Amino acid sequence: MTAANAEVHRHLGNWQDWVHHTLILTGPEGCGKSTMAAAFETESGGLCLDDASEHEDTELFHLWNRANSEHKPLLLLSSKLVSEWGINLPDLKSRLAASLHLEIGPPDQAMINGLFQKYFAMRGLTISEDALRYLEKRMVRSYAMVRQLAQKMDALAIESKKPVNLAIAKSALVFLDDDQKVDI
Missing domain, CATH: 3.40.50.300 (P-loop containing nucleotide triphosphate hydrolases)
Structure with missing residues (x-):
C-alpha cells in the first residue's frame, strides 16, 4: 500500500x-x-x-x-x-x-518501485536501485507503462544474460520510446 x-x-x-x-x-x-x-x-x-x-x-x-x-x-x-x-x-x-x-489513480513512485520489485521477485530476479532511480525521472507514470517496461527489461536481461540493471533499464526505455513514436 x-x-x-x-x-x-x-x-x-x-x-x-x-x-x-x-x-x-x-x-x-x-x-x-x-x-x-x-x-x-x-x-x-x-x-x-x-x-x-x-x-x-x-x-x-x-x-x-x-x-x-x-x-x-x-x-x-x-x-x-x-x-x-x-x-x-x-x-x-x-x-x-x-x-x-x-x-484508483495513477501510481506514485513508491507504487511503481513496488510493482517493479514484485514483478522481478516473481521471476527470481531483482532490479537495481540505480535502474529504479533512472526510470523514476523518465518514465510515464502509469500501470501499463510499468508492465511494458518490466516485460521489456525482463526480455533484455534474459537476452543479454545480465541482471536488471541501469543499462537494461535505459535500453528498455529507449526501445519503448522508439516503439511509441512509431505508433503515433
Missing part, C-alpha cells in the same frame, strides 16, 4: 460503513483491483464481481439483491466509470448511483 491507494485500502477495511453496503472500484488494468478484491473477500466474506461493466444489467441487479438479502458487502470492479457501463434498468441505475464510488 502507498499513498496512491491508501484511501481504497481504508474503505475496503471499513466495509461496514459503505452506503448501501456496496463499493464500486474503478481503475486502469494492472492497478491491483483484483488483488485488493481477493483480500476483501477473505476478510469480509463479501461478494465481488470483476469486470462488472461487462455483465448484463439483470445479472448485476440479482447480485445486488443477493448481497443485500444475505447481508454481505458487495464490491464491483471495473476499468470503466459507472457512467460508461450503459445501464438501462432504472432501479439498478439508481442503486449504483447511490453507492460509494472510488477510483
